[in-house]
Amino acid sequence: MSKKNRIRLFTDTPLKIGEIYTANENQTHYLKNVMRLGLGDEVFLFDGINGEFESQILEIGKKTLSLKVNKKIFDFEKSPDVWLLFASLKKENTDIVIQKAVELGVSKIFPVQTEYTFNAHLKPERVKAQVIEAAEQCRRQDVPEVQNLQNLQQILSNWDKNRTLVYLDETGSGETFAKASSKMKAPVAFLIGPEGGFSLREFELLKSLSYTLSVSLGKRILRAETASISALSCWQAMVGDWK
Amino acid sequence: MSKKNRIRLFTDTPLKIGEIYTANENQTHYLKNVMRLGLGDEVFLFDGINGEFESQILEIGKKTLSLKVNKKIFDFEKSPDVWLLFASLKKENTDIVIQKAVELGVSKIFPVQTEYTFNAHLKPERVKAQVIEAAEQCRRQDVPEVQNLQNLQQILSNWDKNRTLVYLDETGSGETFAKASSKMKAPVAFLIGPEGGFSLREFELLKSLSYTLSVSLGKRILRAETASISALSCWQAMVGDWK
Numbered sequence: 001m002s003k004k005n006r007i008r009l010f011t012d013t014p015l016k017i018g019e020i021y022t023a024n025e026n027q028t029h030y031l032k033n034v035m036r037l038g039l040g041d042e043v044f045l046f047d048g049i050n051g052e053f054e055s056q057i058l059e060i061g062k063k064t065l066s067l068k069v070n071k072k073i074f075d076f077e078k079s080p081d082v083w084l085l086f087a088s089l090k091k092e093n094t095d096i097v098i099q100k101a102v103e104l105g106v107s108k109i110f111p112v113q114t115e116y117t118f119n120a121h122l123k124p125e126r127v128k129a130q131v132i133e134a135a136e137q138c139r140r141q142d143v144p145e146v147q148n149l150q151n152l153q154q155i156l157s158n159w160d161k162n163r164t165l166v167y168l169d170e171t172g173s174g175e176t177f178a179k180a181s182s183k184m185k186a187p188v189a190f191l192i193g194p195e196g197g198f199s200l201r202e203f204e205l206l207k208s209l210s211y212t213l214s215v216s217l218g219k220r221i222l223r224a225e226t227a228s229i230s231a232l233s234c235w236q237a238m239v240g241d242w243k
Numbered sequence: 244m245s246k247k248n249r250i251r252l253f254t255d256t257p258l259k260i261g262e263i264y265t266a267n268e269n270q271t272h273y274l275k276n277v278m279r280l281g282l283g284d285e286v287f288l289f290d291g292i293n294g295e296f297e298s299q300i301l302e303i304g305k306k307t308l309s310l311k312v313n314k315k316i317f318d319f320e321k322s323p324d325v326w327l328l329f330a331s332l333k334k335e336n337t338d339i340v341i342q343k344a345v346e347l348g349v350s351k352i353f354p355v356q357t358e359y360t361f362n363a364h365l366k367p368e369r370v371k372a373q374v375i376e377a378a379e380q381c382r383r384q385d386v387p388e389v390q391n392l393q394n395l396q397q398i399l400s401n402w403d404k405n406r407t408l409v410y411l412d413e414t415g416s417g418e419t420f421a422k423a424s425s426k427m428k429a430p431v432a433f434l435i436g437p438e439g440g441f442s443l444r445e446f447e448l449l450k451s452l453s454y455t456l457s458v459s460l461g462k463r464i465l466r467a468e469t470a471s472i473s474a475l476s477c478w479q480a481m482v483g484d485w486k
Contacts (some may be wrong), residue, residue: 096339100469105461138463177480217476218348218485220381226343228301233460233473234480237420242461 007035008044008052008136010143013046021055021067028065031057043067048142077141080240081186083108083163086228087117087194088149094224097192098127102134102144104232105241110147110189112155116196122149152191154200159211159221160187166213167191167198167206168227174214177231181214181238188239190231192224250278250322251287251295251379253386258290264298264310271308274300286310291465293384294319320384323483324429326351326406329471330360330437331392336468337402340435341370343468345377345387347475348484351432353390355398359439395434396447402454403430409456410441410449411470419456420474426483431482433474435467 004028009030011021023031031037039057045067046052052074055067086092088111101109110129111122127146135143159165164184168174168191191206198206206212217230236242252273254264266274274280282300282472289295295317298310327344331337331354342351352374354365370389378386402408407427411417411434434449441449449455460473479485 099466100472103463103465103469104473105463138465140463176486178486214484217485218479220346220348220383222346222381223342226346229343229469229472230347230480231475233476236461237473237477237481240460240461243419243421 006042006044007031007037008046008139010132010136011045011047013047015045015053015069016050016052017069017071019069021045021064021069023067025063025125028061031065032060044073045069045075046141049076051141058063064128074141079105079107079140079142079144080236081188082106082240083110083189084228084232085110085112085155085189085191087112087114087167087192087224087225088122089118089194091221093225094122095130097228098130098146099134100225100229101136101232102131102140104229104236105140105142106180106232107142108145108147110155111149112191113149113151113192115199115202117194128131153205154203156209158197159209161211163187163189163211164213165191165206165209165211166215166220166231167215168193168231169203169214170197170221172216172219174216177215177217177234178238180213180215181235184235184239186239188235190228190235192228192231195224202241247287249287250274250280251382252290253375253379254288254290256290257292258288258312259293260296260312260314262300264288264312264313265303266308268308271304272305274308275303278281287316288312289317289384292319294384317384322348322350322383322385322387323479324431325349325475325478325483326353326432327406327471327475328353328355328398328432330357330435330467331365332353332437332451332467333340336466337365338373339468340379340471341373343472344475345374345383346381347472347479348374348383349387349475350385351388351390353398354392355434356392356394357437357445358442360437366390393480396448399448399452402452404454406430406432406454407456408432408434408449408452408454409458409474411436411474412446412457412459413470415439415459415462417459420458420460420477421481423458424477427478427482429483431476431478433437433471435471435474438467
């Protein structure tokens with residue numbers, strides 16, 4: 001199997017060369033039944049602390065599987081200090097936002113309740129599985145944290161003022177991304193409103209805060225999930241680790 | 244109804260103030276049964292030639308509905324001359340790519356067959372409906388053209404050398420987007436490979452052409468639909484009409 005298509009699993013326990021990692025039930029099912037791996041086959045493991053390792057299947061049980069950690073292939077590398085706050089959306093669009101945010105290297109994801117938010121009930125277990133899967137696939141070394149759904153005002157009242165909060169203003173009165181990007185050094189967070197937009201009250205609140213920055217992404221109206229991906233992509237390309 | 248939530252329909256016939264537009268069966272169903280509009284209600288119409296107009300429902304028939312074109316609200320505006328070529332994907336991901344490309348203002352969309360492409364059977368009628376719906380929702384004034392699926396080599400053999408073809412190189416040997424953006428003035432086209440990447444032969448071919456430019460979007464592996472959205476967003480922000 002080429003490195004390109006390597007199988008990559010996140011372990012929530014620290015890894016060490018020479019030691020054994022015991023895959024959990026889901027991972028075992030995936031390796032054994034989905035990928036049909038056998039004894040001696042290679043699996044890449046990363047722990048979000050020490051980096052990424054080559055391992056080999058040593059033993060296959062009914063519901064567990066053990067892997068011998070052989071050699072380190074990548075040092076741990078932290079993703080940039082950029083957060084995504086997004087007004088929760090319908091299930092399939094929330095799935096898109098979360099998956100793409102992981103690929104685009106965010107370090108924290110906050111589903112947010114705003115005045116015009118569709119109130120999605122996110123299942124923390126499901127979201128956690130999604131985030132891990134996306135991290136495994138996109139080959140990042142860390143797994144971003146996902147917060148529980150919180151009210152926007154509540155989040156703002158606890159805000160660390162050293163982190164710039166960039167909110168997307170679809171009324172068109174924000175700065176262009178290119179122009180505003182010089183004020184977006186990490187730590188930064190992007191806030192994407194719901195399909196209905198922010199309420200007037202929310203706009204007033206956001207405008208009044210010292211640590212916020214209003215940005216427009218052109219004249220066409222982007223769906224919330226598109227705006228999330230666009231903002232993070234532009235940030236990575238102009239300020240973050242795509243540079 | 245606020246302008247924010249206005250109902251907006253694309254008409255494939257040119258509009259003129261004072262004249263009557265007759266909605267087709269799908270549009271009639273949408274206005275009558277989905278949006279539950281009645282006589283005198285306002286609908287925004289755009290024709291992709293003359294611009295966007297306010298109209299009012301004048302008559303409601305069983306399968307058609309007539310609208311009186313009252314006043315122009317926006318002049319026609321062409322979207323930037325940027326194309327998206329993408330290796331066709333599984334249905335739901337192709338849907339995402341097409342919808343987002345419309346929102347992000349492309350003028351032409353080419354599904355492309357590459358060596359490692361999943362061969363999706365795109366139904367032209369379905370794609371056309373998707374593109375129109377996305378254009379209606381994002382409030383652009385024109386509707387991008389969608390080409391039929393073509394082979395990459397076939398597309399390249401007919402290429403107009405004045406159009407820069409930017410291909411995403413996930414092996415990491417491309418330039419950064421920020422650096423390469425100065426060479427991406429319109430007309431430009433982005434080419435996004437399939438999940439399996441371009442073949443070695445395709446890479447060699449792309450590299451050998453005078454009008455191509457290779458770009459990398461960081462170290463994390465982006466899914467093909469993410470890469471499409473990211474590349475178009477970065478282009479709009481650095482070169483296109485988000486500036």
